[in-house]
Amino acid sequence: MGYRPSIIFVLGVFINYFYVTDVLAKLTPTSRVCIIGAGYAGLAAARHMKNNGLNFTVFESTSYIGGTWRFDSRTGTDEFGVPLFTNQYKKLRINTPYQTMEFGGFPFPDGTVSFPSGVCFYKYLQAFARHFDLMKDIQLNSQVTWVQWTGEDWNLTYTKSDTKNNVTEQCDFVVVASGEFNNPYIPKFKGQELFKGKVLHSHSYKDAEDYRSKRVLLIGGRATGVDLAVQLSNITSKLVHSNHIFRTFKTFNPPNFPETYINKPDLKHFTPNGAVFEDDTAEDFDIVIYCTGYKYYHPFLNHLSSGITTSESYVFPLYQQIVNINQPTMTFVGVSKEIISKILEVQAEYSAALAAGKFELPPKDEMLRQWVDHVHTLRKEGFRATDVNSIGTNIDKYFATLHKEAGIQMLPPVFNMMISFDIKNILEDLVNFRDYDYKVISDTQYVKKYNPRQEVCPFNT
Amino acid sequence: MGYRPSIIFVLGVFINYFYVTDVLAKLTPTSRVCIIGAGYAGLAAARHMKNNGLNFTVFESTSYIGGTWRFDSRTGTDEFGVPLFTNQYKKLRINTPYQTMEFGGFPFPDGTVSFPSGVCFYKYLQAFARHFDLMKDIQLNSQVTWVQWTGEDWNLTYTKSDTKNNVTEQCDFVVVASGEFNNPYIPKFKGQELFKGKVLHSHSYKDAEDYRSKRVLLIGGRATGVDLAVQLSNITSKLVHSNHIFRTFKTFNPPNFPETYINKPDLKHFTPNGAVFEDDTAEDFDIVIYCTGYKYYHPFLNHLSSGITTSESYVFPLYQQIVNINQPTMTFVGVSKEIISKILEVQAEYSAALAAGKFELPPKDEMLRQWVDHVHTLRKEGFRATDVNSIGTNIDKYFATLHKEAGIQMLPPVFNMMISFDIKNILEDLVNFRDYDYKVISDTQYVKKYNPRQEVCPFNT
Numbered sequence: 001m002g003y004r005p006s007i008i009f010v011l012g013v014f015i016n017y018f019y020v021t022d023v024l025a026k027l028t029p030t031s032r033v034c035i036i037g038a039g040y041a042g043l044a045a046a047r048h049m050k051n052n053g054l055n056f057t058v059f060e061s062t063s064y065i066g067g068t069w070r071f072d073s074r075t076g077t078d079e080f081g082v083p084l085f086t087n088q089y090k091k092l093r094i095n096t097p098y099q100t101m102e103f104g105g106f107p108f109p110d111g112t113v114s115f116p117s118g119v120c121f122y123k124y125l126q127a128f129a130r131h132f133d134l135m136k137d138i139q140l141n142s143q144v145t146w147v148q149w150t151g152e153d154w155n156l157t158y159t160k161s162d163t164k165n166n167v168t169e170q171c172d173f174v175v176v177a178s179g180e181f182n183n184p185y186i187p188k189f190k191g192q193e194l195f196k197g198k199v200l201h202s203h204s205y206k207d208a209e210d211y212r213s214k215r216v217l218l219i220g221g222r223a224t225g226v227d228l229a230v231q232l233s234n235i236t237s238k239l240v241h242s243n244h245i246f247r248t249f250k251t252f253n254p255p256n257f258p259e260t261y262i263n264k265p266d267l268k269h270f271t272p273n274g275a276v277f278e279d280d281t282a283e284d285f286d287i288v289i290y291c292t293g294y295k296y297y298h299p300f301l302n303h304l305s306s307g308i309t310t311s312e313s314y315v316f317p318l319y320q321q322i323v324n325i326n327q328p329t330m331t332f333v334g335v336s337k338e339i340i341s342k343i344l345e346v347q348a349e350y351s352a353a354l355a356a357g358k359f360e361l362p363p364k365d366e367m368l369r370q371w372v373d374h375v376h377t378l379r380k381e382g383f384r385a386t387d388v389n390s391i392g393t394n395i396d397k398y399f400a401t402l403h404k405e406a407g408i409q410m411l412p413p414v415f416n417m418m419i420s421f422d423i424k425n426i427l428e429d430l431v432n433f434r435d436y437d438y439k440v441i442s443d444t445q446y447v448k449k450y451n452p453r454q455e456v457c458p459f460n461t
Numbered sequence: 462m463g464y465r466p467s468i469i470f471v472l473g474v475f476i477n478y479f480y481v482t483d484v485l486a487k488l489t490p491t492s493r494v495c496i497i498g499a500g501y502a503g504l505a506a507a508r509h510m511k512n513n514g515l516n517f518t519v520f521e522s523t524s525y526i527g528g529t530w531r532f533d534s535r536t537g538t539d540e541f542g543v544p545l546f547t548n549q550y551k552k553l554r555i556n557t558p559y560q561t562m563e564f565g566g567f568p569f570p571d572g573t574v575s576f577p578s579g580v581c582f583y584k585y586l587q588a589f590a591r592h593f594d595l596m597k598d599i600q601l602n603s604q605v606t607w608v609q610w611t612g613e614d615w616n617l618t619y620t621k622s623d624t625k626n627n628v629t630e631q632c633d634f635v636v637v638a639s640g641e642f643n644n645p646y647i648p649k650f651k652g653q654e655l656f657k658g659k660v661l662h663s664h665s666y667k668d669a670e671d672y673r674s675k676r677v678l679l680i681g682g683r684a685t686g687v688d689l690a691v692q693l694s695n696i697t698s699k700l701v702h703s704n705h706i707f708r709t710f711k712t713f714n715p716p717n718f719p720e721t722y723i724n725k726p727d728l729k730h731f732t733p734n735g736a737v738f739e740d741d742t743a744e745d746f747d748i749v750i751y752c753t754g755y756k757y758y759h760p761f762l763n764h765l766s767s768g769i770t771t772s773e774s775y776v777f778p779l780y781q782q783i784v785n786i787n788q789p790t791m792t793f794v795g796v797s798k799e800i801i802s803k804i805l806e807v808q809a810e811y812s813a814a815l816a817a818g819k820f821e822l823p824p825k826d827e828m829l830r831q832w833v834d835h836v837h838t839l840r841k842e843g844f845r846a847t848d849v850n851s852i853g854t855n856i857d858k859y860f861a862t863l864h865k866e867a868g869i870q871m872l873p874p875v876f877n878m879m880i881s882f883d884i885k886n887i888l889e890d891l892v893n894f895r896d897y898d899y900k901v902i903s904d905t906q907y908v909k910k911y912n913p914r915q916e917v918c919p920f921n922t
Contacts (some may be wrong), residue, residue, distance in 0.1 A: 122496050303765075304764075307770070326770055368770070375833055385837070
């Protein structure tokens, strides 16, 4: 009689309570951090790893930094056969004020227009990388193809674009910053195979001029859908726009589109020369452009290599939408597709603080409990089941929580306030919303004035 | 211009849409099913695999079948050093009518008392295995230590208890039926290390006589806690019972315990000779018995081997609380700790129908969507975050859904009706609730009469 701790009990305690601490405690200042991707998220991660004195390498599949922000006239793949991970098109301007996109400690100069061009934002990212001397730790033309937990650390395998050689390197900590917008989502419609015209996703859209005097169907009414509607409406001979904007946003004030713009509800089925819509009207057109968003894309990892359940709609379980709960020496920057870009820098800084051992994670079961609760809260707030990676409605609380937990920067409410107004402004004046200048006054205050003018980009290539 | 399906898009479609079908389509009638555990769940799985003409082996770590149902006077490990996976104690009787526990097609004879002894239920399981000739496909003394997806099938490694040799075999389909009640959960209380008396978990409780004239603290008021309270109250010199029953069940009608029974709220902290409780009263005692339940225990798999996130509180993501969504040639029978035992047979039959290719699973993303929705529903229904494996409040809907999806038996509502009343009856008359005889009349009707009598077990060893 008496207390005989059984083997299984002792083992159970070991697995559950000492698991996280064990793995992270092994990290030392000489440990190596590997960052996948040198876009906005990867550059932010690199800068904060550097700030923390950590030894890091960024693996970038293409021959340039800046991810989606560099314009490339090609579609599909580059000269090495590597997918072109950019969605830039000519005359693109950012759609949220630069203040919600610039990195802490590296501001746009005062006087910059609040909505510079995509070209200018790309130059900003280049200047950022130069300023913090990040380029020497960025390994270009290195497409990560596999990330595998070995039981002690990570094996990261990449293919050199030019030689096609596969190389495997060892990493103690991995940051997945591989982009949110590189795997186009195309919904299935009846009769799609009957349509004889051209079909593309906005991922391959480059220049409005390509569509001059054409009859075009745009599908989708989110950021890209409405932006292309404005770009194309005065160029095409007919622009059919199938969208939900009016249904989703009661406050949407449509611009004064020309008569050749035709607003339509959901598509019912394609025909050889056009389509029939849910209101049983039909339209003919030559080209379809799907502005229907992107799916998650992490071909270099799966549950067996990393403990992460990945699919086109899901990445989980992640603590704070950042940390791989099953293997907490892996973090994700940017899977929580939020409008405010600065969230990526916050997640990058949190990742760096974790890698540097500046704070401790809760035990695995507690992280899982919080994750399950978050999934529930999202549904309660009206999110779809596929939105498990969202932050939810209270993004300021999220920033406050990360700040408190990891001792990182506290993003003040003013950024969310600016974004919230910006969205209203987009819906109210789709054509001219970028002609406002925003200026942050305090943590909870900004000023805005109408100030249409020519952009002068303050950064050089 | 035009539609150029990029490599990544095509790959994305492949991974997500053809994934599940591909893996399961490879199963043929000669494929091999491996079942882990020869307890109630494993025997049910074996029988239904056999019914479907499938080739299967059951791997059982101990030298007997019946899992938790065989009495063993030893605690800790057996003669081979293998953990004793049984929780039986002397004079245990089942606490739900046998009708909710018997397997379809192998009934208890009419006239059996509705609540036979644990000994009798163990004999029933032995008779079941003999009747369906299952023993020749059960490999005893084979403790499964690792299950690993190879990319094509499963490698299952087990240790032979006698020789300690490790053997790895190949399986096309794995059923995890390793038991819900083998990893004792002991909460942490302040001052636990100060207490000088004996401490055990009910997992090691064998016989009320061991506690005659002792001063005992029982912690817990669920099935085991209340059962031991009844067993011990007339034997101990003092029985302190720390529990939530009154708070959880407003309808609880306490039995007429002797004066030596002392009901207490939660424990605040231990002292060298006893404990102080939340009401600031103190009691001395010699022995503590934790009736505080069990944690999940799947040491033979983790996320890297199987795609399943396991911890002491969680097993996910599972479709219908059965199918490993990340690797759907693996199912779980019994992780949804429900009171109605027949749910295990339903899950076993569903597993067999899946292995036999009798139905197709939805695409991975749809299974994940349903799982996320279920997690949300559970919280909405008031379950704790740690209860992600529960079925929820509508178990009849669950049975109907599985029936419709997989073409398996439809468990009629009468079983849930009997269980529901049985729980009320336990709370109302803890000492005598087993003296009722239940009889199923139709799918939605049963009769019950008070009929106290001696048990005659209709099965022989």
